[in-house]
Amino acid sequence: MIQLNTPVAEDAIRALKVGDEAEISGTLFTGRDAVHKYLHEGGKLPPGVNFQGGILYHCGPVVIKDEHQNWKCVAAGPTTSIREEPYQWQVIRDFGLRGVIGKGGMGDKTLAACKQYGCAYLHAIGGAAQVLAECIKRVPNVYMMEQFGAPEAIWEFEVVRFPVVVTMDAHGNSLHKEVFAASQAELAKHL
Amino acid sequence: MKLLQDSLLELIRRTSTEIPDDVHKAIVDSLEQEKKGTIAESAMKIIDQNIALAKNKSQPICQDTGSIIFYVDCPLNFDQMAFEEAARQAVKLATSKGFLRQNSVDSISGKNDGTNVGPGSPTIHFHQHRSQETTVRLVLKGGGCENVGAQYSLPSEKLQANRDLDGCRKVILDAVLQAQGKGCGPGILGVCIGGDRATGYEFSKQQLLRKLDDKNEREDLDGLERDIVSTANQLGIGPMGFGGKTTLLGTKIGVLNRLPASYFVSVSYMCWAYRRQGVTLQQDGAIQNWLY
Numbered sequence: 001m002i003q004l005n006t007p008v009a010e011d012a013i014r015a016l017k018v019g020d021e022a023e024i025s026g027t028l029f030t031g032r033d034a035v036h037k038y039l040h041e042g043g044k045l046p047p048g049v050n051f052q053g054g055i056l057y058h059c060g061p062v063v064i065k066d067e068h069q070n071w072k073c074v075a076a077g078p079t080t081s082i083r084e085e086p087y088q089w090q091v092i093r094d095f096g097l098r099g100v101i102g103k104g105g106m107g108d109k110t111l112a113a114c115k116q117y118g119c120a121y122l123h124a125i126g127g128a129a130q131v132l133a134e135c136i137k138r139v140p141n142v143y144m145m146e147q148f149g150a151p152e153a154i155w156e157f158e159v160v161r162f163p164v165v166v167t168m169d170a171h172g173n174s175l176h177k178e179v180f181a182a183s184q185a186e187l188a189k190h191l
Numbered sequence: 192m193k194l195l196q197d198s199l200l201e202l203i204r205r206t207s208t209e210i211p212d213d214v215h216k217a218i219v220d221s222l223e224q225e226k227k228g229t230i231a232e233s234a235m236k237i238i239d240q241n242i243a244l245a246k247n248k249s250q251p252i253c254q255d256t257g258s259i260i261f262y263v264d265c266p267l268n269f270d271q272m273a274f275e276e277a278a279r280q281a282v283k284l285a286t287s288k289g290f291l292r293q294n295s296v297d298s299i300s301g302k303n304d305g306t307n308v309g310p311g312s313p314t315i316h317f318h319q320h321r322s323q324e325t326t327v328r329l330v331l332k333g334g335g336c337e338n339v340g341a342q343y344s345l346p347s348e349k350l351q352a353n354r355d356l357d358g359c360r361k362v363i364l365d366a367v368l369q370a371q372g373k374g375c376g377p378g379i380l381g382v383c384i385g386g387d388r389a390t391g392y393e394f395s396k397q398q399l400l401r402k403l404d405d406k407n408e409r410e411d412l413d414g415l416e417r418d419i420v421s422t423a424n425q426l427g428i429g430p431m432g433f434g435g436k437t438t439l440l441g442t443k444i445g446v447l448n449r450l451p452a453s454y455f456v457s458v459s460y461m462c463w464a465y466r467r468q469g470v471t472l473q474q475d476g477a478i479q480n481w482l483y
Contacts, residue, residue, distance in 0.1 A: 019230060021230060021233060034301065059254070060254060060255070060292070061254050061292075062250075062251060062254050062256070062289055062292045064289045074248075074250045074251070074289050075250055075251040075253065075254035075289075075292070076254055077253055077254050077255070079255065079334075079335065080334075080335045080338065080373050082373060103335070103372070103373075103375065103431065104335070104372040104373035104374075104432065105372050105432070123431065123433075125234050125237045125238060125241075125431060126253075126335060126375035126431060126462070127238065127241070127252065127253040127333075127375045127462055127463055127464035128237045128238060128240075128241040128253075129241065129245070129250075129251055129252060129253045129254040130241045130244035130245045130248065130250055130251075130252065131237050131240050131241045131244060133250070133254075134244065148301075149293065149296065149301070149302070149303030149305075150292075150293045150303065150305070151292060151293065151294065151303070152301075152303075163233075163237065165230050165233070165234075165431075165433065167433070175433065175434070176371075176372055176432060178434075179371065179372070179427065179428060179429070179432055179433070179434050180368075180371060180432075182427055182434075183368060183371060183426040183427050183428045184368060186425065186426045186427055187364060187368055187422075187426055190364070190422050190425065190426075191351075191361055191364070
């Protein structure tokens with residue numbers, strides 16, 4: 001099992017290849033539809049949020065306050081990433097991301113940006129909100145909560161051994177493209 | 192009223208945190224079938240762990256606690272408005288307790304008031320019957336799987352699908368191909384052949400109330416259901432679209448009459464986190480028994 005620690009160095013990302021299983025420890029920031037549109041339209045990251053060498057998680061978690069008034073994440077699986085395809089390449093380019101976690105994979109623009117800037121798409125198990133929430137040890141901060149609402153806000157997670165599968169690497173390979181092409185060819189035999 | 196509200200809260204809690212037995216069995220079976228040491232097997236293992244963890248911690252199986260859809264079968268003189276009010280209160284409570292995510296936003300402004308109650312949320316379908324019994328079924332359907340639902344108008348030249356069962360088969364399998372990866376597979380299909388654009392989708396969702404191990408009363412549709420599952424599982428799409436053996440856990444198909452001019456095939460995709468539960472209620476609103 002490959003271990004990735006944030007901030008992630010470019011060579012560690014370039015060493016990954018499609019099909020690798022990895023575990024992430026360190027800081028993750030969440031960002032989904034509203035955040036991507038906001039950044040695409042020229043929005044600035046709020047103070048305290050730094051994507052340099054970082055990993056962005058496509059996730060709208062369930063977070064509650066515990067008895068000590070600290071944030072506690074009770075469910076945190078990935079959301080479908082393809083909705084961010086119009087924006088993701090730009091966020092990778094402009095903010096120095098080394099990894100994007102989500103589900104379902106992304107398209108050619110993101111794949112090209114991964115290759116050019118040294119980033120990888122890391123697939124978390126969709127729907128596995130409890131297994132993934134267990135890896136979130138602390139929620140130090142939330143940003144843009146007022147503006148975007150809880151699921152769409154930027155949450156800062158401290159994670160330990162958060163499990164992912166590399167499905168798009170920094171060499172132009174995409175497991176999603178491979179499986180789609182193979183399954184489409186197989187389906188043709190059954191029609 | 193308070194009893195009914197408590198019963199609905201418990202129904203929501205259990206639906207969000209526990210997978211029904213029939214679905215769990217199908218998931219365990221597919222875990223055993225995946226090749227050892229593959230990422231498909233890893234994915235199924237995490238899914239299985241997640242189901243146990245959610246139940247033990249009484250926390251949502253998936254963070255997208257989905258559209259909240261109630262199906263109520265009720266006797267004559269049932270107070271539907273009182274039920275609607277109790278359901279809205281139960282949804283608010285379930286949200287404040289973290290069984291539901293703050294998951295309902297104004298479509299234009301994007302504002303989220305954090306209650307999950309608003310136009311269209313929750314959705315409640317009432318159906319009156321002669322029996323004195325009241326049953327309430329609940330489906331929580333996440334956005335990822337809802338987004339990969341599809342409606343086809345036959346004939347489809349692109350898919351070479353004519354207005355017959357073979358044409359239906361072609362478009363349903365196309366929906367499986369297109370949904371790969373995005374809908375959190377292995378998935379379950381609810382399909383409606385016929386109806387109009389609205390009733391077709393609605394009836395396709397109602398198919399998801401059926402148990403996975405039931406049998407379609409119509410022989411031709413039963414055959415089609417089995418064929419779709421077995422063909423889909425030969426495509427190599429697998430859990431999460433990682434490649435592998437299990438692409439579908441089940442397919443349920445219903446039929447509505449159509450206009451001569453229309454021939455819709457509507458497909459609702461349900462993710463592995465198939466949140467469906469139901470109760471029979473006593474006259475006073477307390478839970479009498481569980482349905483799944």
